[in-house]
Amino acid sequence: MRIGFIGLGNIGGGAAANLARAGHDLQVLDLDPAKVDAIVALGATPAESAVDAVQGAEVVFTSLPGPKYIETLGVGDGDTSGILSAMTPGSTWVELSTNDLDTARRLAAAAKTADIHLIDAPVSGGPEGAAAGTLSIFVGGDADAVGGVMPLLDVMGAKIDHLGPHGAGIVAKIAQVTLCYTQTVTLIEALLLGVKGGVQPAKMLDLIQNSAGSSYCADAYGPEILAGTYDASFPISHAAKDMRLAMELARTVGADLPIMARVADLYEQTEADYGPTAAHLLAAQLIERANDLVLHEMT
Numbered sequence: 688m689r690i691g692f693i694g695l696g697n698i699g700g701g702a703a704a705n706l707a708r709a710g711h712d713l714q715v716l717d718l719d720p721a722k723v724d725a726i727v728a729l730g731a732t733p734a735e736s737a738v739d740a741v742q743g744a745e746v747v748f749t750s751l752p753g754p755k756y757i758e759t760l761g762v763g764d765g766d767t768s769g770i771l772s773a774m775t776p777g778s779t780w781v782e783l784s785t786n787d788l789d790t791a792r793r794l795a796a797a798a799k800t801a802d803i804h805l806i807d808a809p810v811s812g813g814p815e816g817a818a819a820g821t822l823s824i825f826v827g828g829d830a831d832a833v834g835g836v837m838p839l840l841d842v843m844g845a846k847i848d849h850l851g852p853h854g855a856g857i858v859a860k861i862a863q864v865t866l867c868y869t870q871t872v873t874l875i876e877a878l879l880l881g882v883k884g885g886v887q888p889a890k891m892l893d894l895i896q897n898s899a900g901s902s903y904c905a906d907a908y909g910p911e912i913l914a915g916t917y918d919a920s921f922p923i924s925h926a927a928k929d930m931r932l933a934m935e936l937a938r939t940v941g942a943d944l945p946i947m948a949r950v951a952d953l954y955e956q957t958e959a960d961y962g963p964t965a966a967h968l969l970a971a972q973l974i975e976r977a978n979d980l981v982l983h984e985m986t
Contacts, residue, residue, distance in 0.1 A: 923969060
């Protein structure tokens with residue numbers, strides 16, 4: 688199948704690599720030439736522009752940082768044309784990014800006018816899941832269009848759920864990812880509570896990992912917090928963005944989520960204090976500073 692793929696970052700790079708290894712004809716584009724070269728080495732062709740990447744493609748995948756990038760790519764910004772005007776009528780655009788519902792609805796209307804099938808398919812599983820082809824993919828879109836791209840999604844993911852019409856995948860992705868961030872914050876607080884009460888940090892983490900409070904966050908992030916390494920593989924800007932999207936979604940659907948709002952505020956403050964490229968678990972330091980105790984200094 689002829690595929691255009693735009694955005695070869697943490698998720699897009701692994702997903703595109705798996706499609707290339709499966710033998711598909713890929714036209715790839717990214718701002719980083721090294722990322723393009725890595726997929727070209729697997730048999731893909733570099734595209735000179737977004738229009739070049741999508742022309743003649745049966746399916747276009749995009750994996751981008753956020754809503755404003757997605758919308759600009761789709762419909763243009765006044766100076767440049769969007770990919771919807773260059774795609775072949777009847778072809779399909781699969782959007783892997785985490786978008787907001789309002790932007791997605793505007794793009795869906797533009798796609799319908801251009802006779803393009805737009806599918807939202809945000810993912811979970813991180814760079815390691817993208818590389819291994821084991822992503823969880825949350826799919827929203829027309830059933831026939833989704834069925835047409837399901838063999839491609841199967842190459843990229845291990846758990847693929849078609850959740851309903853366009854927008855359903857976005858809602859599901861945003862809702863589930865907030866739990867990871869909320870659990871991370873409560874993990875930090877639980878560790879601090881135990882350590883301030885006299886329990887050694889490593890033992891407190893061990894107790895959490897082997898109790899009703901056990902979680903992916905405790906297993907993956909607890910050691911990073913206690914070591915003071917804070918998981919540099921995922922920047923705070925991504926976490927803060929996801930929580931902003933969650934708050935926007937809450938306003939759109941009329942949900943009152945006070946605990947989630949506090950978590951969103953914490954990540955926004957962490958990004959402001961440490962910069963967008965800082966490790967996401969540096970949120971721990973804001974809580975540690977408020978408690979006059981740095982966990983990694985106690986180990």
